[in-house]
Amino acid sequence: MTEGLRERKKRQTRRRIADTAVRLFVERGFDQVTIAEVAAAADVSVNTLYNYFPAKEDLVLPPEEASPTRLADIVRERPPGRSAAHAVLDRLRAEVRGRERIVGLTEGFGRVLEMMRAAPTLTARLEDLAGQMTDALAETLAEETGAAPGDPLPRAVAWQLGCCHSLVYAEIGRRTAAGEPPAAIAAAVLDLLDTVESLLGERLLTYAVRKDR
Structure with a gap:
C-alpha cells in the first residue's frame, strides 16, 4: 500500500522529534533536558510531542523499535x-x-x-x-x-x-x-x-x- 501524504508527514514529524530529542540528550544528558525544550527545538507543541511519544523514555526507546513483543x-x-x-x-x-x-x-x-x-x-x-x-x-x-x-x-x-x-x-x-x-x-x-x-x-x-x- 502506498503511503499517503498525511501518513508521510506524520512519520517525518515523529522522526524529527525523536532525532531532535536524542541530539539534545546526547549534548546535555537525558535528565537535564525537559520535554518542553525538546518540543521547542523540534518546532512542535508539547501536546503534539506527547501524542507521538507518551513518555520521555519513548523518545530514546520508541515502542516500535523497543517492543516487548x-x-x-x-x-x-x-x-x-x-x-x-x-x-x-x-x-x-x-x-x-x-x-x-x-x-x-x-x-x-x-x-x-x-x-x-x-x-x-x-x-x-x-x-x-x-x-x-x-x-x-x-x-x-x-x-x-x-x-x-x-x-x-x-x-x-x-x-x-x-x-x-x-x-x-x-x-x-x-x-x-x-x-x-x-x-x-x-x-x-x-x-x-x-x-x-x-x-x-x-x-x-x-x-x-x-x-x-
Missing part, C-alpha cells in the same frame, strides 16, 4: 520449516549484516549509548524490556506447541533465546563503548552468533519448527 513477533513471522531458535538467529544476523538502527550499528551510536547508560530510567526500562520479551516469547511458544499448563519447556527455551538476544546487544554495546567502528563490530557479532548457534543443543534448535501452512 519483539522476540515473539520474530517467532510468529518465521517461515515454514524454521524453528523458534533459527528464527531469532536469522533475524539477528540480518539486522547485524544490515548494520541496522535497531541493533545500534549506526555511526554515532557510541555517544547515544553513553547517554543511555548515564540515565537510570533508561537502563531500568531496558532491563524490564528484556524480561517482558522473554515472557511474551514463552507465551507464544506455549500456545504454538500446545504445551500443557505449567510445562517449563516454553519458558526455558524463551529464556535461552532471550539470553542470546541480550548477549548480542551487550557485545555491540561493549565494542561500541570501546570505540570500534560498526563494520568491525558487525563482523565480530556475526562470529559470536555462529559460536552461540554451535553451543545450542539439538533439542532447542529443533523446538517449535513451523509446519507448512
Whole structure:
C-alpha cells in the first residue's frame, strides 16, 4: 500500500522529534533536558510531542523499535520449516549484516549509548524490556506447541533465546563503548552468533519448527 501524504508527514514529524530529542540528550544528558525544550527545538507543541511519544523514555526507546513483543513477533513471522531458535538467529544476523538502527550499528551510536547508560530510567526500562520479551516469547511458544499448563519447556527455551538476544546487544554495546567502528563490530557479532548457534543443543534448535501452512 502506498503511503499517503498525511501518513508521510506524520512519520517525518515523529522522526524529527525523536532525532531532535536524542541530539539534545546526547549534548546535555537525558535528565537535564525537559520535554518542553525538546518540543521547542523540534518546532512542535508539547501536546503534539506527547501524542507521538507518551513518555520521555519513548523518545530514546520508541515502542516500535523497543517492543516487548519483539522476540515473539520474530517467532510468529518465521517461515515454514524454521524453528523458534533459527528464527531469532536469522533475524539477528540480518539486522547485524544490515548494520541496522535497531541493533545500534549506526555511526554515532557510541555517544547515544553513553547517554543511555548515564540515565537510570533508561537502563531500568531496558532491563524490564528484556524480561517482558522473554515472557511474551514463552507465551507464544506455549500456545504454538500446545504445551500443557505449567510445562517449563516454553519458558526455558524463551529464556535461552532471550539470553542470546541480550548477549548480542551487550557485545555491540561493549565494542561500541570501546570505540570500534560498526563494520568491525558487525563482523565480530556475526562470529559470536555462529559460536552461540554451535553451543545450542539439538533439542532447542529443533523446538517449535513451523509446519507448512
